[in-house]
Structure formats: structure tokens, C-alpha cells
Amino acid sequence: MRQAEFVIVGAGPAGLRAAKALLEVGAKVLIIDRSDLLGGQLTKQTHMFFGSEKQHASKRGIDILGLMIDAIKGHENLEVLTNTTVVGLYKDLVLSCVEQDHYFKIQAQTIIIAAGASEKALPFENNDLPGVYAAGAVQTLMNVYGVKPGDKVLMVGSGNIGLIVSYQLMQAGVQVVKLVEASSQIGGYLVHASKIKRLGVDITMNTSVKRAIGNDHVEAVEIWQLDEAWQGIPGTEEVLEVDTICMAVGLAPLTELLQQIGAKVKYIRELGGNVAKLNERYETTVPNVYACGDVAGIEEASSAMMAGEIAGMEAAIKSGYRYDNQEARLKTLREDLVNLRKGPHGAKVRAGLDKLGVEV
Ligand SMILES: Cc1cc2nc3c(=O)[nH]c(=O)nc-3n(C[C@H](O)[C@H](O)[C@H](O)COP(=O)(O)OP(=O)(O)OC[C@H]3O[C@@H](n4cnc5c(N)ncnc54)[C@H](O)[C@@H]3O)c2cc1C
Known part of the structure; x- marks a missing residue:
């Protein structure tokens, strides 16, 4: 040996x-x-x-x-x-x-x-559809291989990784339609959050993904507000047209x-x-x-x-x-x-x- x-x-x-x-x-x-x-x-x-x-x-x-x-x-x-x-x-x-x-x-x-x-993942309906990524995979695609992961992204998670990858997506010409965060506080540095807010990204707190929508790839995502126990609140659903869901959840x-x-x-x-x-x-x-x-x-x-x-x-x-x-x-x-x-x-x-x- x-x-x-x-x-x-x-x-x-x-x-x-x-x-x-x-x-x-x-x-x-x-x-x-x-x-x-x-x-x-x-x-x-x-x-x-x-x-x-x-x-x-x-x-x-x-x-x-x-x-x-x-x-x-x-x-x-x-x-x-x-x-x-x-x-x-x-x-x-x-x-x-x-x-x-x-x-x-x-x-x-x-x-x-x-x-x-x-990287951690979130359990939600259709989370195995092509177009659902973890943030590290999105970074690898863009920054190592020069491949754009999609055109319209929902970012999930407001820690530094979610904030930084949102910025990098925008630098690559990708629209970050919204960033959702389950907690009531931004997880990462406020300087990163302010930067993407100034560039027009809507950061929505107490909100998460209910399900991804699409047949063979992501065509939209349904999000919903969460209560204090992080349970989805029926009646608060909203559908966003995106082709990529990027999870930056730890x-x-x-x-x-x-x-x-x-x-x-x-x-x-x-x-x-x-x-x-x-x-x-x-x-x-x-x-x-x-x-x-x-x-x-x-x-x-x-x-x-x-x-x-x-x-x-x-x-x-x-x-x-x-x-x-x-x-x-x-x-x-x-x-x-x-x-x-x-x-x-x-x-x-x-x-x-x-x-x-x-x-x-
Ligand atoms: C989007 C993002 C932004 C960040 N920004 C900052 C920042 O601004 N400042 C900062 O200080 N930190 C930042 N970090 C955090 C930083 O990148 C990590 O904390 C750091 O890389 C951890 O270093 P590590 O050597 O422990 O692990 P890693 O960098 O993860 O390296 C581990 C290595 O082990 C290899 N490996 C794993 N398992 C095996 C196995 N079984 N056999 C062989 N090889 C294996 C992997 O391939 C990998 O190369 C950021 C992280 C991310 C994702």
C-alpha cells in the first residue's frame, strides 16, 4: 500500500x-x-x-x-x-x-x-425540476465555466451567499426577479443587501417557496408568506414567472x-x-x-x-x-x-x- x-x-x-x-x-x-x-x-x-x-x-x-x-x-x-x-x-x-x-x-x-x-436544499414540490439550483452551482456555472444559468431568477435566502450571488447574476445580465427570506431579518451584511436593493431587487421577508411550476423545466414559482413558526399561510400565494430558482439556504x-x-x-x-x-x-x-x-x-x-x-x-x-x-x-x-x-x-x-x- x-x-x-x-x-x-x-x-x-x-x-x-x-x-x-x-x-x-x-x-x-x-x-x-x-x-x-x-x-x-x-x-x-x-x-x-x-x-x-x-x-x-x-x-x-x-x-x-x-x-x-x-x-x-x-x-x-x-x-x-x-x-x-x-x-x-x-x-x-x-x-x-x-x-x-x-x-x-x-x-x-x-x-x-x-x-x-x-449546500443545503429546501423541500418543496417539484424541487427536482431542471432550473432549481443551489447557489454554489450557479456560481460554478457562471464564474468557472462562463455559463448563464437562466434569464429570470428567484433567489432564496438573504445570507451573504444569497446577496453576493444575486449581484453576480445581475453582473451576468440575469434578472433577479425577487429575493425571498424565511426569517424577518436579513442574514448577510447590510452593505451587500443595500447594493442589490439599489439595483432594484425586491427583498421580501417572512416568505419562502411553496412549489416550482413546470413540466420539464422551471417555468414559474409559487411563493407564500410564512407565519412565526415558518409555516406557509394559505391565501398569501403569489406566482412569479422565472426560469431559475436559486437556493442559498446554508x-x-x-x-x-x-x-x-x-x-x-x-x-x-x-x-x-x-x-x-x-x-x-x-x-x-x-x-x-x-x-x-x-x-x-x-x-x-x-x-x-x-x-x-x-x-x-x-x-x-x-x-x-x-x-x-x-x-x-x-x-x-x-x-x-x-x-x-x-x-x-x-x-x-x-x-x-x-x-x-x-x-x-
Ligand atoms: C458565495 C460565497 C461567498 C463567500 N464569500 C466569502 C468572503 O467574502 N469572505 C470569506 O472569508 N469567505 C467567503 N465565503 C466562504 C468561504 O468560501 C468558505 O468558508 C471557505 O472556502 C471554506 O474553506 P475550506 O477550505 O474549509 O473548504 P472549501 O473551500 O469548501 O474546500 C473544500 C475542498 O475539499 C474537497 N473535498 C471535499 N470532500 C472531499 C473528499 N471526500 N475527497 C477529496 N476532496 C474532497 C472539495 O472538492 C473542496 O475543494 C464565501 C462562500 C460562498 C459560497
Whole structure:
């Protein structure tokens, strides 16, 4: 069986930053990603990032990705497997992987899971019609492949993803007919909401999708108002003529591999779903298996980068590697993370981490 010193599953900002930290001290790193592109969510983020200055805020996501790849590209101790999905993770730190029709196993000494998250969907009649998308798929179509998903869109969800993707749709010449939000408050930053409102998008609160209408593709959507328990109120239905319904209703950490290996997980609503219990070194309850980034709780790219760096450093240190001023560097990273999570927009994550009972 193939042997590897450090295996990183997922080449998003968390995984790439963990790889950089490991390579710095001479560790041998194998990064595996199921996509053909490195970068995770950053591959489709054409907008200027919010977040922390130190983690490149105000640059476009794809440009941040370029910097991260340049920092590790061509390193003699780095091997990258793309188009390869890790489908199994076993207690003896064996990973089973599939690359097209080729199946193989890897024996790792240390594993860092940075697999990110999957998009949540809404249950409604006809939600399997062509034309019903999750927001990440819409972004991938437009920003990676240059394909317009439709001409008239209903956006569902007013978090930052719904707001930003609405703006990007408009930039691509797509009409955003309306944005509906089940809660009574806008979920994302008001600066993003104001921008799309100024461009004429009607944001309607306490409202959701009742059903999609169409035979072999979306031709219209029926929406309705919700009561306080988020139940549809009969008699409030409205039909909108759209060919696309875009759901931006949240992300769920991809913890399946961690659950397979027996790492303890806990359901924390504020962190997006099941998340692994980590110690302060980002190690799971299974020794030598680490987790960082959205897989450890839905946050943002800035925090994923910092967590990736901490996890990579801690994994290296546990294996006997040393950094210059490592205590001071780790302390600064941890303080930067705490600062990033301060303020009203970090409240949800803080509450989630509090419930998880760890200070990471
Ligand atoms: C529309 C949108 C706008 C955003 N805007 C901002 C912003 O302005 N500022 C900000 O800081 N953050 C922003 N974010 C959030 C940010 O993109 C994510 O928090 C960040 O990408 C998470 O990084 P990650 O490395 O944990 O996961 P990801 O970026 O999701 O990467 C995970 C990687 O793991 C791979 N993978 C998963 N499972 C497997 C497997 N079994 N085998 C092999 N590979 C696997 C995936 O292919 C992927 O490449 C935005 C997100 C979206 C969707």
C-alpha cells in the first residue's frame, strides 16, 4: 500500500494553508481533492472578499487563491492528487480513494480533513425540476465555466451567499426577479443587501417557496408568506414567472469521513450541522486526525486559512518538527481568530463553539 507522511483531504483555503505550514518545516505532504481545480470555494469567488486584512480581505477570492497556490507550487515535498475522492477513512489511518475507475489505498501517518461543506436544499414540490439550483452551482456555472444559468431568477435566502450571488447574476445580465427570506431579518451584511436593493431587487421577508411550476423545466414559482413558526399561510400565494430558482439556504459541514473513522461529532445548529469535537490543537478525538475550515463549522475563508495554518503547524509539531518562534506565532494566529469572530457577525459562530465546548 502507498505510504504518506501527511495527507490533507481538501484543497480549499484551509487545506492549502495547512499544506504551506507543513512544507515550511520540511514535512512531506500529499493533498487530495475530488475536484479538477485546487482552491475549493475560492475557485468561483470573483467578488472582493470581506474578512481579515491579514488574510487578504478586499482581494477577489480567485486572486487570493492564486497567492495561496503560488506559495506551495512546485515544492519538492508536495504531491497533489486532483479528481480523486477520498471515499473511506479507517481507524488505522488508511484512506481509500477513487480516481475515475481507479481505486487505491493510502496509509498515512497524520491526516488533516479540510473537506469543507455541502449546500443545503429546501423541500418543496417539484424541487427536482431542471432550473432549481443551489447557489454554489450557479456560481460554478457562471464564474468557472462562463455559463448563464437562466434569464429570470428567484433567489432564496438573504445570507451573504444569497446577496453576493444575486449581484453576480445581475453582473451576468440575469434578472433577479425577487429575493425571498424565511426569517424577518436579513442574514448577510447590510452593505451587500443595500447594493442589490439599489439595483432594484425586491427583498421580501417572512416568505419562502411553496412549489416550482413546470413540466420539464422551471417555468414559474409559487411563493407564500410564512407565519412565526415558518409555516406557509394559505391565501398569501403569489406566482412569479422565472426560469431559475436559486437556493442559498446554508451549508452543512462534510463530516462523513470523520464519522467513519470514529471521531466524536456533535450537532451544533450555529455551526451548520454535525461538527467534530476538536481539542485546542485542532486534533479530533482520533489521535493524529485533524480537522479545520468549514468542515469544523461553517465560517469563512479568512478563518479557514487561519485554522488551516494552526492545524498544519500543530500536526507538524506533534510529529517532531519545529518552527522559529512557534509559540508566539500560534498565539498570534489564535488571537487573530478570536478578533475575527468578534462583533455581531461572529455571534453565531461564537455561540456554536461555546456549545461545542472548545476554545479553538
Ligand atoms: C458565495 C460565497 C461567498 C463567500 N464569500 C466569502 C468572503 O467574502 N469572505 C470569506 O472569508 N469567505 C467567503 N465565503 C466562504 C468561504 O468560501 C468558505 O468558508 C471557505 O472556502 C471554506 O474553506 P475550506 O477550505 O474549509 O473548504 P472549501 O473551500 O469548501 O474546500 C473544500 C475542498 O475539499 C474537497 N473535498 C471535499 N470532500 C472531499 C473528499 N471526500 N475527497 C477529496 N476532496 C474532497 C472539495 O472538492 C473542496 O475543494 C464565501 C462562500 C460562498 C459560497
